[in-house]
Amino acid sequence: MKLLVTALLLAGTLAFAQAPAKETKKPAPAAPKVAPAVKPEAKPDAGRIVANKDSKTFHKAECKMAAKIKAENKTTFASKAEAEKADYKGCKVCKI
8 A cells, every 4th residue: 555655656756747838038128228319409608607606606518516506506607717707616526
């Protein structure tokens, strides 16, 4: 009797081991990434100087300090000379 039970268990194990594996679907290849188009500026010099109305300091547009200016205090100038004429002082970080 033990031999019969062992044989049946072994047969069931072998049938399970030999069962075909389910095919898994491979994900579709990702579409190539395309860089977004860059819009040309209307006036190359316009808005290149960002200023803080509160501190009366002006910065290059890419200055890290310019990014911290609150929207309500932010203004722009077309040139450094225009900002200085309006009594703004240059940033010590971007050394404009």
